Amino acid sequence: MISKEDVKKITDLARLRLSEEEIAKMQKDLAEILEYINLLNKADVSLVKASFGSKNKENFLRPDKVQSISEGTRQDILGQFSEKQGDYLKVKKILT
């Protein structure tokens, strides 16, 4: 069973904030989903090595070279910054 404190802790780790009401709903939803997911406990995996998706065993690299973009695209990127000073992205102080 997942506790309210667990939900709060995971929510913090996920960089989210939930209201008390949302936490209660999340606790209920997670409990139901986890109960379903616990079905996996029945699977015998003693002989299996974990698989991580891709069939490609080869590394695929491309040259690390600078590609230029148009001034219009550059302005489109800069224009989406939440806050800026000149062409620099501005954020709150990180080291205090």
Place this chain on the structure above:
Amino acid sequence: MIKDNFTIKKIQEGLKCKDFSAVELAKKYLKVIEEKDKDIHAFLEVSENMALKQAQEVDEKIAKQEKLTLLAGVPCSVKDAIMVEGLKCTAGSKMLKNYKAVYSATSVKKIVEQGALILGKTNLDEFAMGSSTEHSAFGPTKNPWDLTRVPGGTSGGSVASVSAGENIFSLGSDTGGSIRQPASFCGVVGLKPTYGAVSRYGLIAHGSSLEQIGAIANNVEDCQTVFNTIKGKDEKDATSVALSFPTTNLPTGRQVAGRTTNYKIGIPREYFGEGLDEEVKESVLKAVKGLEEQGCQVKEVSLPHAVYALACYYIISTSEASANLARYDGVRYGHRAKSQKQKANSLLEDYIADRSEGFGSEVKRRIILGTFCLSSGYYDAYYQKAQKVRELIKQDFALAFEKVDLLITPTSPFCAFKLGEKLDDPLQMYLADIYTVSINLAGLPALSMPCGLNKEKLPIGLQIIGPHFTENKIFDLAKKTEITLEK
């Protein structure tokens, strides 16, 4: 005069014979969107200027008597999780409500190079998480067959737009069934290609080891033409693979039917058990019977670990989503929480405020579930375990494909459900994908196509699954099936 029920081939013939111009075609379909989309809400943005400009270019080439490209003048749409340079790309989320794409996905570049006309961006469940398109921050899309029902999801807008005749094809994405399940609900054809067959560059990431961009169209041949256009290796996606499929002289359905390729078809018994709607079952098995009469061999097979697929999928996909969606902090782009901005006195508090306001409830639920599965103390029990079960699911398919060429199953256990019916019950919603997720876990190609209607006149979908990189075999059998069903 422009006729309805267009196919890519008919469009190309019409353009060649000068029955109509590409600009006329674009205008015709834009008008259909204007008339129909008020009710259906398949589109989040209609890109009239872009479509007309692309159409003019096609007409100029025709005037210069240049050879027609593969998709010349073909009106289409793109799911709003796939970037088209210059258009907004919202992923159906408030988080990216005003985000403007600064580059195009490789698949989009490829269809544009082949002359396709992009009419707009289509609706989806927020960040491609859902099974009904009801989780879009911009309101649900309706099923064109019955406006009180969902079109399925997450590529619900793409599929509804094709089904309603608002365009000829659409690019969607499929992480756990997001092309196939809605294709089944709306009576169209949708392909989820083999993992690596199509570049994922420019697709907003959700579950990176699972998802593929694929094609949605009204018939198998059009779906194949679009797939042939978008497939192939891309240096911008390290997981993409070079394929050597023919791209020209595609056999038509009739030619295929005359050929003597008699596939061995496997029927996995686990896909026809409890929870499957009786009418869906009958309809799929009737199509299989038709194929058997045409000379295909049919054999029952077993995928013993299928029962674990959905649980396994929801651990892996949410874990990947929690990592992929960590990038949205509202700083370089995306939603910035206004209410909290002054109050917050640290960067972290800014992030939390932006994310908590920008994401909807299903996205939060999945980020939290994924964070939980990856968190210290639970990683082995959930994520590691799921990856092992994933291997067992892959082995099941590999063993089945030693005995048969292709598998046929239902796409979804039921037909389109009512709007709101499953919205408050996440687990019930997840169960809509029970027959599609294992294909993504195994990285296989699969196609959904219509195989009849139920008593309520709702489409039923049939799924054809093949070994890795056997899309051409799948298309071949799908064309045979189309002809069998016509009879």
